[in-house]
């Protein structure tokens with residue numbers, strides 16, 4: 001569905017590229033978690049995918065069309081929810097009237113259903129909402145546009161605890177084989193059970209882009225008190241219940257991915273991880 005091909009991008013001509021010969025494939029039918037340390041270029045990547053920034057070289061192809069050309073057929077099938085945004089001080093109804101027409105698969109019924117998950121009604125004035133409520137309303141509209149590609153930058157920032165669990169239901173209940181959702185986040189616990197794939201960015205490149213089952217086939221994640229295991233682990237982090245460890249899965253163990261441990265491991269031993277998954 002989406003091919004990011006050898007993109008190099010910097011904000012200023014002489015500055016170090018944020019993305020350097022960066023490539024990524026995204027297929028329909030999955031929720032992708034996009035992880036990377038602060039400043040790794042996650043938001044920049046989402047803007048490039050949406051065609052809002054121009055790469056110095058390389059291209060982003062959505063169903064074979066360059067997104068930077070901003071063709072109506074492409075723009076009507078991609079929606080980006082930035083980390084921060086402003087909404088006009090109008091009713092949600094007027095906002096929908098003005099914007100839904102750009103999205104041929106928009107559904108009013110879906111909008112109401114999504115708002116309901118967040119405990120909100122469609123009778124809203126966008127100018128009178130808190131930041132979290134604004135986010136819930138905008139994400140509900142974004143998903144109701146039923147675009148094939150939905151890009152979300154830190155979607156759970158600013159949501160309260162019930163809002164975060166509603167967010168998980170909101171995404172999980174609306175995945176189809178036709179759409180892909182890319183969620184950039186630091187709040188790994190808010191999304192870890194939602195994800196089909198994990199993309200980790202590091203040093204202006206993709207360090208890892210794998211399905212969860214591919215990751216747990218090669219690595220095992222568990223909690224232990226055993227000093228011997230802790231000492232032989234690729235990664236070990238003390239927690240309330242012992243120590244979270246990551247080890248090479250050399251005995252076909254079936255364990256649940258600990259996204260936080262995987263991410264920390266990628267920061268500490270990126271080259272090893274890359275080598276392990278590219279072998």
Ligand SMILES: Nc1ncnc2c1ncn2[C@@H]1O[C@H](COP(=O)(O)OP(=O)(O)OP(=O)(O)O)[C@@H](O)[C@H]1O
Nearest residue numbers: 011012018036037038039040041042043044045186
């Ligand atoms: N408008 C801009 N002008 C100049 N530099 C920018 C601009 N936006 C981002 N940058 C720089 O580009 C790099 C990547 O930023 P980006 O926001 O894409 O990272 P990120 O991975 O989303 O970070 P975070 O996790 O902190 O949100 C950073 O070094 C940042 O300082």
